[in-house]
Amino acid sequence: MSEDVTISRKLKKAAQLLLFQHHRLPGAKGWELRKVLGKDYMKVIKLLERRLEELGLEIKIVYEDGLDHQTPTDEDLDQARFYVICKSPLQIGEASLSGWRIDTLAVLAAALAYITSKQGRATRREVEDLLREKFPDWKVDQDLNRFIRRGYLDEDEEGNLYIGWRTRAEIDRKTLVSIIAGSSPQPQQP
Amino acid sequence: MPQWKLLDELLMDAEALKELSLMVKLQSDWVKRRASGLFIDPFLVEVKIKLLGKEALASALLAAWRPLIAAEQLTPKRLSEALEYWRVLLPLSQRMKELEAAQFPEEKTLSVSELIKLKFLSERAFNEEVRKLQEELAEASEGGPVDYWKFVMRETYEETLLRAYALSFIISNGYANLIINPVEETILIETAGKQVQRKGGKSVPISINYEKWMAMRNLKNRTEGIKNE
Numbered sequence: 001m002s003e004d005v006t007i008s009r010k011l012k013k014a015a016q017l018l019l020f021q022h023h024r025l026p027g028a029k030g031w032e033l034r035k036v037l038g039k040d041y042m043k044v045i046k047l048l049e050r051r052l053e054e055l056g057l058e059i060k061i062v063y064e065d066g067l068d069h070q071t072p073t074d075e076d077l078d079q080a081r082f083y084v085i086c087k088s089p090l091q092i093g094e095a096s097l098s099g100w101r102i103d104t105l106a107v108l109a110a111a112l113a114y115i116t117s118k119q120g121r122a123t124r125r126e127v128e129d130l131l132r133e134k135f136p137d138w139k140v141d142q143d144l145n146r147f148i149r150r151g152y153l154d155e156d157e158e159g160n161l162y163i164g165w166r167t168r169a170e171i172d173r174k175t176l177v178s179i180i181a182g183s184s185p186q187p188q189q190p
Numbered sequence: 191m192p193q194w195k196l197l198d199e200l201l202m203d204a205e206a207l208k209e210l211s212l213m214v215k216l217q218s219d220w221v222k223r224r225a226s227g228l229f230i231d232p233f234l235v236e237v238k239i240k241l242l243g244k245e246a247l248a249s250a251l252l253a254a255w256r257p258l259i260a261a262e263q264l265t266p267k268r269l270s271e272a273l274e275y276w277r278v279l280l281p282l283s284q285r286m287k288e289l290e291a292a293q294f295p296e297e298k299t300l301s302v303s304e305l306i307k308l309k310f311l312s313e314r315a316f317n318e319e320v321r322k323l324q325e326e327l328a329e330a331s332e333g334g335p336v337d338y339w340k341f342v343m344r345e346t347y348e349e350t351l352l353r354a355y356a357l358s359f360i361i362s363n364g365y366a367n368l369i370i371n372p373v374e375e376t377i378l379i380e381t382a383g384k385q386v387q388r389k390g391g392k393s394v395p396i397s398i399n400y401e402k403w404m405a406m407r408n409l410k411n412r413t414e415g416i417k418n419e
Contacts, residue, residue, distance in 0.1 A: 019261055026260030057259060086256040092249065106244040109251035117235035133240055141312055157307065169258050176254035177230050180238050183246060 010037050010044045011051070018048070018059065018084050025151070025165060027083035034078065045082065058087045062168045066120075083169045107131055107143045108152060113180045115153070115161055116173045124159045320356045324365055327357075328381045335369055335378035338396070339406060347403050354398055368394060 013036055017028040033041045049059045063069050064079040072080070100108075114130055115122045124144065131140045144161075147153045151166035167173070239247070306313045330336045342353040357379070360366045364386035369378040377396070 019259060020263045021260045022263075026258060060256075060258075084259040086259070089254065089256055090252050092252060102248045103244050105251050106247035109247040110239045112251075113235055113239060114232070117230050117232040130236065130239060134244070137312075137314060159307075166258065170256055171251070172254040172256070176250055177235060179250040179253055180242065180247070181230055181234055183238065183242060183250065 007044070007047070011048055013037060014041075014044050014048045018082055025081070027081050027169070030077040030080045030082065033082060042077065052084060053087065056087045057084050059083070060085045060169055062165070066163075066168055081165075081169075085170060103135065103139070104143055104146075107135060107140065108147060109176065109180070110134075111144065111147065111153065111161070112163070112167060112171060112173065113177050115163060116177050120163050122161055124155060124161050127161055316356070319352065320359050323353060323356045324360050324381075327360065327366060327379065331379070331381045335380035338368070338377035338379050341379060342398075343403075343406060343410065345407075347400055350403055351398060354396070370394065 014033065017033060017036060030041075033045065037044045045059055052058060060083045061072075061077070061080050062083065063072065063076055069076050110131060111127050114127060118126075127144070128140050131144075135143075144153065148155050148164070151164045152171075153167070154162040154164045156162070163173070242250075300308075306316070327336075327341070330341060338357075342350055342357060344350045344353060357366070361368055361379070364382060366379055366381050367386075369380065370376075371378075
């Protein structure tokens with residue numbers, strides 16, 4: 001009985017750590033989870049994940065190097081960040097729940113696919129030139145700044161754009177680039 | 191190994207093995223990155239992005255997007271810390287006195303490239319503004335030099351500053367000249383026609399603080415009011 005109480009308390013604590021934002025970024029680092037939940041924190045995380053599955057959610061682990069780790073070490077897990085994300089992608093009808101217009105989503109898709117194809121880094125000028133073929137200057141500028149603020153993109157002092165922390169957590173770039181690369185263009189309107 | 195005769199040979203072979211194993215590890219990391227599926231021809235992706243419509247791009251993103259779930263929270267402890275902070279915080283009037291007593295930081299000038307980096311200015315928008323102002327100046331100075339203040343003054347302080355800044359760019363690059371009459375205290379500008387390469391030259395500071403702008407605007411409004419009467 002006391003073990004059940006302990007596990008229940010740890011599950012609540014894990015849920016609080018992952019669901020409530022208490023730093024600049026949401027989620028929690030592995031070492032924070034280990035500190036609060038103990039060295040078997042991964043078992044607690046797995047249990048929590050099973051509960052979250054019923055709500056259509058899952059726990060995403062983003063490692064510091066940005067790569068997938070099939071057999072992560074304790075050190076890898078310590079430095080990784082754990083997030084709660086939706087288990088399945090948004091449907092077209094649910095897109096309005098994001099609060100973003102379809103053209104903003106298109107700008108984000110194009111920017112992320114392009115930067116990903118350039119191995120995760122491109123100059124802001126290159127990205128702007130690509131986007132300006134379809135969108136006005138003011139919108140490109142406004143949207144890129146918005147994505148940087150939200151964490152989808154990062155920009156350094158030299159005007160290079162990178163994949164941001166939020167993209168690593170939320171977006172399956174392999175799927176995105178595969179869909180774009182494999183799709184057929186729409187027929188031109190007469 | 192049976193041919194090892196000296197310790198040195200053993201050490202050299204061990205060193206070579208170590209370097210080889212390091213190279214294999216680096217190659218393995220490289221293959222892992224490439225095989226992660228994110229390596230794809232950038233040219234192909236660029237062409238596809240240009241050919242696809244907004245809806246197709248948005249759909250692709252939605253298919254790959256699983257939003258993060260996070261909530262902000264306010265705890266009783268944090269509220270109590272905030273109340274304690276409120277209790278010890280000095281009234282604004284007292285804090286303002288302390289600020290005024292403090293030494294003002296040294297003024298600093300920012301270049302256009304720094305403003306662009308700080309995102310106060312868009313490079314394209316600024317270049318467009320300079321080009322339009324140059325055309326306006328050429329048109330205005332067809333009959334001779336124009337008064338500097340009449341040319342830059344506008345209804346808002348921000349617009350006046352932007353025009354003055356863009357004009358300084360035009361003059362510095364040799365597309366226009368300043369004619370200063372210290373006796374009559376007038377400043378005129380004339381277009382140079384084609385770009386003049388300046389050798390040496392000197393800086394001419396023209397102060398446009400808010401009080402001065404307000405005074406000039408009020409004078410202009412009074413003058414226009416008298417003309418209309």
